[in-house]
Amino acid sequence: MAYEQWFAYPSYRPNQRVMLEAVERCVRKGEHAVLMVDAPTGSGKTSAISAVLAAKGARRVVIALRTTSQVEGYLSEIRRIREHTKKRPEIAYLVGKPKMCPIAGEFENPYAGCELLKILTKNALEARMRALGRERYTVEEDPVLTALLEEGRGTHRRACPYYARSKSALLRDGKVVVQPSERAMRDAARVVHSVLSPSELKKTCERTCPYEVMAVAARFSDIVVLNYHHVLDERMRDVVFRWLNLEPENTVLVLDEAHNVGDAVRSINTARIGVRAVGRALSELDVLSKGELDAAIMDDVLMTRGVLKRLTEYVEHMRERKPDDVLDPHALCDFLFAEVLERDDEHMVVRMLDLVEVIRQHKRSMMEFPEVHLARIAEFLRLCVRAKGDETCLVAKGEGDELWAGVIDPSPYLRRLVDSVSCTIMLSGTLSPIDAYELYFFGESGRAQKLVLPNSFPASNRLVLASKSATTLSSMRNDPHNISEIEEHIRGLIEGVDGNVALYFTSYGMLEQYRAFCERCASKSHKRVFIEPKETKAIPRLLSEFFECASGRGGVLLAVCGGKLSEGVDYAGRSLEGAAVIGLPLSAYTEVQRRINRYYVRRHGRQMGMLLAYTLPALNRAMQALGRVIRSENDIGVLMLCDSRFAKSGVVEYLPSWIRDEMRLVDGAECSMIAGWIGEVRA
The missing domain is CATH 1.10.275 (Fumarase C; Chain B, domain 1)
Known part of the structure; x- marks a missing residue:
């Protein structure tokens, strides 16, 4: 098939061809088709862009990402295509403005500082143009404004020098219109013929605004990378697509980490006040x-x-x-x-x-x-x-x-989205069970084609354990025997794995309940304990120090399922060799949750309704946490589900097939086997 001409690797991973062929067929078909791909880590999901490019024709591609950290994965893929094939796709991205901005460090809030400086700069351009009586104006022709641009820092700036040099002003029908400057157009031409990271982009755009230059490049590039808000917020999508000359019916949409899109739509369409x-x-x-x-x-x-x-x-x-x-x-x-x-x-x-x-x-x-x-x-x-x-x-x-108002069903929004674009590719490593996700996303069966790939990593490199009796059910939370069982599972992981491990609890309250025991086990193993911080800005340093522990006796990370450290963090190599989900991370059974449950039960029946409303989000949180461990075919790791409900009807049948097939049921005492298993695999 045509994707072979775009494929940038010497060989294919197991089942990778199946995925690429399905993607190419979907893109060629168009007609508002949707393909959902559930491909575990290691399947080569990012390479799907080669099949998209092979089949898109004159259409353009939009990739929607949840986090800015995912940008580099697609930039690397495009670099490989350009280096190892005869193809030269062009890519632009409009995510991570603070990383692009040369003066972002001058502001507490770079977004607010940028918007304010843009207003000041536009006003300055218009004022100087009218003062000089010109019909066309650029700042580089005016020493007065050039001098003004260098004055002040941060909130004391009177204009942004980079934005000013990226724009020119002209008089049209009596009104001043601001458009890209010739310098910005030249920089955009250089950018679009390269594949630059945000730091490289800043070096290329020495005197212009990297974000504005990238916006110019995005108007004629093959691929445009946007964030979820740009695409999933209906009002913002209309504005952004018009700005970038994107016609929905001529757009191939790729939704990465697609298991998040339903919750993202709900969050976007929720308003909170106080x-x-x-x-x-x-x-x-x-x-x-x-x-x-x-x-x-x-x-x-x-x-x-x-x-x-x-x-x-x-x-x-x-x-x-x-x-x-x-x-x-x-x-x-x-x-x-x-x-x-x-x-x-x-x-x-x-x-x-x-x-x-x-x-x-x-x-x-x-x-x-x-x-x-x-x-x-x-x-x-x-x-x-x-x-x-x-x-x-x-x-x-x-x-x-605080009061809030919001939507609880994302399907009307997602149906409008996929019905508006040429076709949609939804990629994820945790879309299991995929039929349930189709109902959650679109409210009906049969709207999407679905592809589920097996885990391509060797089963011999991972140990999957599930508890026979331990549980975090509220009725058992303070039972002495149950507490002892959970503690033995924790001890087995911390003391049995001679490297970094993470324990993901269902709540901060439960984390605190077992924190002292975890610290005692860590001390016995000469491991350092790390606690998930409340503030996001503290995470980079914590992760850096945690990763450093991998080269020594190891560290113990205590975090919360669905929190800041259970998804979107790349624990590569030996930076994480064991993870346990302590408890089935169901949402609190509040009045809101009961109302959501009733809505989905009325719509889809009791079994499927409760799965969509209540069980599916918990399973996703658990699978995302465990998915941090095995990131390559050579990684070795222990995956532990410390709650007996994972192995019972109503939950177990919805787990990924490879987890069901490999799961070993153990009690607390049997977790001592972990150390022996690690030794055998490494021998």
């Missing part, structure tokens, strides 16, 4: 009211101010409710809108959204960062109004004074 957010929105109205407003806008301001004051009362009144208590959207809307004459809830929200744009324009005119706090409030209220007649939308209490 007293502080409402207060900031009221302050925006106060500032706007000081200017001259026409009567219609002033009416909107007065209406919105009244609603926000009542919303503050409501939020305070709900403060004592438990997190994830479901709130009545009818009662909420009655309280907020009852005093409005000629009440029309949907129309009032539309008026608020119009007011958001007025505030945004006002902030830009005042050269302020155009974040509008009222936007979040209006979105929350839009979802509240929708929840009155739509069971796929909930309003609930959050932590502290």
